[in-house]
Amino acid sequence: MGNVLGARPTVAQMQAYVTKSWNHVSLPVVQYFRRGWFSFRFTSAEDMDEVLKGGPWSMGSNSLVLKQWSPNFSMEMDKISIVPIWILFPELDPVLWSVVVLRKLASKVGKPLYADMTTTCKARLSFARVLMEADLASELPEQVLINTPYHGQIAQPIVYEWKPYYCSCCAKLGHTANFCKQNKDGQPVKKTPSAGTTAKASKSGSSKDKTKSVVSSTAEQEDSEVQLQNSYSVAAWNIWGFNDSLKHLEVRRFLHQNKVDVFGLLETHIKQNKESAIFSQFSPYAVVSNKIQTNAIIFVYAKNEPQETLALWDTLVGLSATSCPWVVMGDFNVVRGLSERVGPNPPAIKDIWEFNSCLAQCHLDDMHCIGSEYTWSNKQ
Structure with a gap:
């Protein structure tokens, strides 16, 4: 399922975007539901995972939120604060470079999903990249403290490839409280x-x-x-x-x-x-x-x-x-x-x-x- 924050593209526009951006997999069937949500039906789970792992995606300047469908999936954007985000751990100590440790580090931010292929294969050691589900209603940390066996406690920086806008006033994605019409004073902050x-x-x-x-x-x-x-x-x-x-x-x-x-x-x-x-x-x-x-x-x-x-x-x-x-x-x-x-x-x-x-x-x-x-x- 996908939703473009701050925009309402047509089915034709979404189909053109998918054809151009996801041409490395078998193209899915694109269908429109409601409230800006699109369904993407892939021919295989591998193709779906390839797209989910390949983000973040955007249409022009608007971010495309992708979530795997489940029976309890809600299409109401005002009920969604948990979104998938790629996070980076720059200059991570080689001692900590393992799936178990990366999962523990990512769990300090949200629910870890999986690492990208270059991280898993250790083909790039300048940073580790992990996809996770983060709750935008909570403050996202800029670093995490790690107890290492050789260097004691260190502060590991966290870089977010993309942070969607989330409003704490109306609990909706796409804008912040400063732009919300429902702020504390009842007037938008311009x-x-x-x-x-x-x-x-x-x-x-x-x-x-x-x-x-x-x-x-x-x-x-x-x-x-x-x-x-x-x-x-x-x-x-x-x-x-x-x-x-x-x-x-x-x-x-x-x-x-x-x-x-x-x-x-x-x-x-x-x-x-x-x-x-x-x-x-x-x-x-x-x-x-x-x-x-x-x-x-x-x-x-x-x-x-x-x-x-x-x-x-x-x-x-x-x-x-x-x-x-x-x-x-x-x-x-x-x-x-x-x-x-x-x-x-x-x-x-x-x-x-x-x-x-x-x-x-x-x-x-x-x-x-x-x-x-x-x-x-x-x-x-």
């Missing part, structure tokens, strides 16, 4: 939407007289902030060079169509003597370059150098001490899980864990992605 960005909170209120601003970063790594007092539309774009007049036209069109108030341009590579001439085209926007010390919006462009990336995460953790609402957005040059990148070279688990740890310490929520899930390709 957040500033920014696709593909990370946000802790948002602005409220409105203003007819708004000061527009463009924040430009030409450095390799900068964090830029602009103080806001009311409700604003905010966007960021890694433009990868901003000397072409066609890009100037495209950005002006984007700002006008989306009524953007604050806009962050990353990797502009503009020479200092040309900056004034280029940005004079963007009136009435006021242009500021690189770092400004305020605390409402932070635009980030992260380097690919590990040490400097760690320094950036530390900086964000330090800035998170503010009591003011803030938004962090830009190009972090890292992903939150293995499913966020495709290609022959998987992302480093250590980088994923460090980034997720930073977001957890900053109490930042990853906003839903809208549009293309993969936004860059080297065409190889």
Whole structure:
């Protein structure tokens, strides 16, 4: 059984997705039931297990929840808080690398189901990967304490490839309590939407007289902030060079169509003597370059150098001490899980864990992605 969180695809759309994504097995018969649930009837249990083990799956930016049918299966999404999630144990001590130990470790998070094939065969020792059923109504731990025979007690990090949104107010999947209409005050908590960005909170209120601003970063790594007092539309774009007049036209069109108030341009590579001439085209926007010390919006462009990336995460953790609402957005040059990148070279688990740890310490929520899930390709 499957349900796409936050979307209601048609049978034809689901059939097309299955044909494209599950072509490594005999394709199942796809049928629609109700409330967004689809049935997938496989010709063999082996094919079904192959699909369940191959996740997480998503349609565009929406996650596809798959659960094996049982007689007590409920199709009511508002009654489901237990979902299958892949978890990773990065840099696991080789002494602990066994099916029995992995099952015990995973049981600290939820109900372990099975490990993937490369973990079972020990073909990859950089991390262990286990599928488990987690109860989203409970807090999911970021680490587990292990008593080892040679190193004493150690804290083993846990990386979640995917965490579905779960609302503690209405007990439904697909959104958090901050977005729920049934929160404690009876009013929805509004957040500033920014696709593909990370946000802790948002602005409220409105203003007819708004000061527009463009924040430009030409450095390799900068964090830029602009103080806001009311409700604003905010966007960021890694433009990868901003000397072409066609890009100037495209950005002006984007700002006008989306009524953007604050806009962050990353990797502009503009020479200092040309900056004034280029940005004079963007009136009435006021242009500021690189770092400004305020605390409402932070635009980030992260380097690919590990040490400097760690320094950036530390900086964000330090800035998170503010009591003011803030938004962090830009190009972090890292992903939150293995499913966020495709290609022959998987992302480093250590980088994923460090980034997720930073977001957890900053109490930042990853906003839903809208549009293309993969936004860059080297065409190889």
